[in-house]
Amino acid sequence: MDRRNFLKQSVFASGMTLIPSFLKGMEFLRPEQLSGYRNVIIIQLSGGNDGLNSIIPVSNDIYYSLRPEIAKKKEQTLKITDDLAFNNNLKAIAALYDLGEVSIINNVGYPNPNRSHFRSTDIWQTASDANQYLNTGWVGRYLDANCQHPYQAIEVDSSLSLALKGDTMNGIAVPDPNQLYKTTREPFFNNLVINTKNEMLDEDNQGYLYKTLLDTYSSASYIHETSKIYKTTTEYTNHPFAKNLKTIADFIVSGLKTRVYYSSLGGFDSHVNQLNSQDRLLNIYSEAVGALVKDLKKNDRFKDTLILTFSEFGRRVKQNGSRGTDHGAANNIIAIGGSLKKAGVYNELPNLSDLDDNGDIKYSIDFRRIYATILHKWLGVEDKMILHKKFSTLEFI
Amino acid sequence: MTSSLSDKQIQHLYWRIGFGISSTELKTIRKLSKNQIINGLFSKSKEYTALSMDFGALLKNPKDLSREERKQLQKLRRDKMNELNLLWYKQLVTTDQILREKMTLFFHDHFAVRLRTPRACLHLNNLIRKYALGNFGDMLMSVSKSPAMLLFLNNRQNRKNQPNENFSREVMELFTLGRDNGYTERDIKEAARAFTGWNFKKDGTFVFRQNHHDYGSKTFLGKTGNFTGEDIIKILLEKKQTARYLVEKLYIYFVNETIDTKHIDHLTNVFYNSGYNLKIVLKEILSSDWFYDVKHIGVKIKSPVELIVGLSKPFQIQYEDPKVLLYLQKKLNQILFFPPNVAGWPGGKTWIDNSTLMLRLKLASVILNSGVIEWSDKGDMPENMIIKQQIYKKVKSRLQKKVKAKPNWEVFLSGLEQKDKTELINFLLQPELSGTATQVISGLDPSDTKNFVIELLSLPEYQLC
Numbered sequence A: 001m002d003r004r005n006f007l008k009q010s011v012f013a014s015g016m017t018l019i020p021s022f023l024k025g026m027e028f029l030r031p032e033q034l035s036g037y038r039n040v041i042i043i044q045l046s047g048g049n050d051g052l053n054s055i056i057p058v059s060n061d062i063y064y065s066l067r068p069e070i071a072k073k074k075e076q077t078l079k080i081t082d083d084l085a086f087n088n089n090l091k092a093i094a095a096l097y098d099l100g101e102v103s104i105i106n107n108v109g110y111p112n113p114n115r116s117h118f119r120s121t122d123i124w125q126t127a128s129d130a131n132q133y134l135n136t137g138w139v140g141r142y143l144d145a146n147c148q149h150p151y152q153a154i155e156v157d158s159s160l161s162l163a164l165k166g167d168t169m170n171g172i173a174v175p176d177p178n179q180l181y182k183t184t185r186e187p188f189f190n191n192l193v194i195n196t197k198n199e200m201l202d203e204d205n206q207g208y209l210y211k212t213l214l215d216t217y218s219s220a221s222y223i224h225e226t227s228k229i230y231k232t233t234t235e236y237t238n239h240p241f242a243k244n245l246k247t248i249a250d251f252i253v254s255g256l257k258t259r260v261y262y263s264s265l266g267g268f269d270s271h272v273n274q275l276n277s278q279d280r281l282l283n284i285y286s287e288a289v290g291a292l293v294k295d296l297k298k299n300d301r302f303k304d305t306l307i308l309t310f311s312e313f314g315r316r317v318k319q320n321g322s323r324g325t326d327h328g329a330a331n332n333i334i335a336i337g338g339s340l341k342k343a344g345v346y347n348e349l350p351n352l353s354d355l356d357d358n359g360d361i362k363y364s365i366d367f368r369r370i371y372a373t374i375l376h377k378w379l380g381v382e383d384k385m386i387l388h389k390k391f392s393t394l395e396f397i
Numbered sequence B: 001m002t003s004s005l006s007d008k009q010i011q012h013l014y015w016r017i018g019f020g021i022s023s024t025e026l027k028t029i030r031k032l033s034k035n036q037i038i039n040g041l042f043s044k045s046k047e048y049t050a051l052s053m054d055f056g057a058l059l060k061n062p063k064d065l066s067r068e069e070r071k072q073l074q075k076l077r078r079d080k081m082n083e084l085n086l087l088w089y090k091q092l093v094t095t096d097q098i099l100r101e102k103m104t105l106f107f108h109d110h111f112a113v114r115l116r117t118p119r120a121c122l123h124l125n126n127l128i129r130k131y132a133l134g135n136f137g138d139m140l141m142s143v144s145k146s147p148a149m150l151l152f153l154n155n156r157q158n159r160k161n162q163p164n165e166n167f168s169r170e171v172m173e174l175f176t177l178g179r180d181n182g183y184t185e186r187d188i189k190e191a192a193r194a195f196t197g198w199n200f201k202k203d204g205t206f207v208f209r210q211n212h213h214d215y216g217s218k219t220f221l222g223k224t225g226n227f228t229g230e231d232i233i234k235i236l237l238e239k240k241q242t243a244r245y246l247v248e249k250l251y252i253y254f255v256n257e258t259i260d261t262k263h264i265d266h267l268t269n270v271f272y273n274s275g276y277n278l279k280i281v282l283k284e285i286l287s288s289d290w291f292y293d294v295k296h297i298g299v300k301i302k303s304p305v306e307l308i309v310g311l312s313k314p315f316q317i318q319y320e321d322p323k324v325l326l327y328l329q330k331k332l333n334q335i336l337f338f339p340p341n342v343a344g345w346p347g348g349k350t351w352i353d354n355s356t357l358m359l360r361l362k363l364a365s366v367i368l369n370s371g372v373i374e375w376s377d378k379g380d381m382p383e384n385m386i387i388k389q390q391i392y393k394k395v396k397s398r399l400q401k402k403v404k405a406k407p408n409w410e411v412f413l414s415g416l417e418q419k420d421k422t423e424l425i426n427f428l429l430q431p432e433l434s435g436t437a438t439q440v441i442s443g444l445d446p447s448d449t450k451n452f453v454i455e456l457l458s459l460p461e462y463q464l465c
Helices: A005-013 A061-066 A093-097 A117-126 A138-146 A177-184 A187-194 A203-228 A240-254 A276-297 A367-378 B008-016 B023-029 B034-046 B069-094 B098-110 B118-131 B136-144 B145-153 B166-175 B185-194 B230-240 B239-252 B261-273 B278-287 B304-315 B324-331 B354-368 B383-394 B396-401 B409-415 B421-428 B435-442 B449-457
Strands: A037-045 A077-079 A083-086 A102-109 A152-155 A259-265 A305-310 A331-337 B196-199 B206-208 B218-220 B223-225
Touching: A005 A061, A005 A093, A037 A240, A037 A276, A061 B196, A083 A093, A083 A276, A093 A102, A093 A276, A093 A331, A102 A367, A138 A259, A177 A203, A187 A203, A187 B354, A187 B435, A203 A240, A203 B230, A203 B354, A240 A259, A240 A276, A240 B206, A259 A276, A276 A305, A305 A367, A331 A367, A331 B223, A367 B421, B008 B023, B008 B098, B008 B421, B034 B098, B034 B278, B069 B098, B069 B118, B069 B304, B069 B324, B098 B239, B098 B278, B118 B136, B136 B166, B136 B230, B145 B196, B166 B185, B166 B230, B185 B218, B185 B230, B239 B261, B239 B278, B261 B278, B304 B324, B304 B409, B324 B354, B324 B396, B354 B449, B409 B449
Parallel strands: A037 A259, A037 A305, A152 A259
Antiparallel strands: A077 A083, A102 A331, A305 A331, B196 B206, B218 B223
């Protein structure tokens, strides 16, 4: 049974009466609304992915001379152009690239780069300047400004990243929609929710706990009810990251009114013998994204989806003394989508003969220009307020 | 000053420096003066109890292992890490040295190490425990030279002409000065050169490998010399900012996440002038009047460890399969010996999101009452609620099947002085009640003490201390 029939027979035919009263007013997308409802999936490769060994400047002598032990030989890569190639563990991504569904944006970073994981992750997630400390994330501020419900930004994980934390609204962390739903259905918690009025809540920790309870309660119902509509049959690998992308596919195809999905793959922080571990992780990433895209295509949702992959920083060009690389600065990011305006290699390759004082790649595109592009051109909202500044947009969508 | 503390203030003290207080203990403690209470805490923590365990095949030289044994090594390491985790949990629940263990927990977060090498982790944990109420400078030096830290921040790979600056960066950013507090990228590079040659032998003892050390001149924080790693640490300790950074962290952990600059200034002076004596600075905090101010009581979100241990202690919970403690830690985002990264657990509101909150609220009913909160509203309970509740009794939650805990209610109930509604609320919940809690409690029947207790522990208020 396809989604359309399922919808007709179950939800609409049986009526909305199954849905608890406090859910009234919540909407999920009807089939005719589903097409064209754009969403973005953001994937963080946590720990600082070495972009130079992911998308490799195969004709660059400096790359080979600075990385005598860890440079990728041409035969270990998948050709993009004469000068550039994918790590051969990115097979699925390379295949999408050949279909014109991938845009590679080089030299993305920010001024005065910070090389600490959590600080640089904070900078990327809050869209702050390097010397500015924000306690809300850019997706959270998008929720604040443009959304009505926490579930409009979902992180498929057991905990919520700073990126999805706003001032007045947080996104929802959902590792498994059923479990979240079950835990909220106890009569005692029902009673707590019924007796809580938003206006009673203070800004302190106690108010925060109650507010989170209310948000959880209503979002759990919504996600649970709506995500029943579609369960994918596409095969994903067994890795937890692949499972998370599978959950995202279920949500998108089911028609959740979610605009931003967030997920991360960790383990990229190796300073020693980096090749094996990075290759393994890139393969996990590539296979999972490949399955996700296949799934979305099957259900005609790929054209409405944009997948953005970033890491909190790249790695130093020169290898360190232990067949690894230390924390670096600017890096490439990958945008994947069914409606890209400019696919291919978006801009100039990193200039390895003009590195910064630490020997790291200099940035030429501020990462917030990419956020501005997504907010303005893809999600159709005012980006300046969310990013606190006007950033010029790019042309990939 | 021999002013005495109210019950609420004693509970506050015990929650912050430990995991709450039992009613039996409260009966005795309340008769003592404030000074006696505080001195008692320190004298109980005078000694320390090291964790110890048998590492089996992990102690052997890998060369002497059979192929089969080598294959099993990874699994063995994982098992031993779990064993170590549970060993510490047990100690946290049963120890009398509560202040020392809480300080160990504090530094477990400060010197956050995420490794899969149980011997190194156990060693580091005992090292921290040993210095937990001693001298921070000594602790910093020993920790920096411990196999765990040398492994985790790659100082073993840091060699002359092949620097690895991981440790050098974090020692400033996370262990001493704090992020962006008066050092530059250049200082990091120079300090990394000074730490070259630091390594450890097979048996875990520290060794300085001269041929890996960069003997050249370094300029670090405005000083120039042929510095060694020890020199760098000494220079960092000379900076008052190091004392301030530590004091701020202690204040956030023990007092309030909102910093009071006046108190921080004072404590920084005390700590710095004492030569980084942790006992002195801690005593200064606990002996102050402001520590017991109502604005600090019941405002801290319990860490998962505080929550689980705090719940386990008064009920002497026995878990049929103690591994469930690992499951709970994972689900609540705080696995001992497995911090998210070198910066440790961010704490505060970040403990709370939709999924962790629901599990936290359910924890009491799962552990104490087979997963069901007996919702006993005296008023007009809607009919579908009753049906729902019956369903929930039947379908014991998945979590409960997993947890299988045996609480000792007898011990808990017989210890209680009063079973009066107000008394129970005051004893079990630290913060002022919210409007919701007041409303919900007014509808509850306190005559079934057991049930009433579970209901109180299922309120969001119980998440605070």
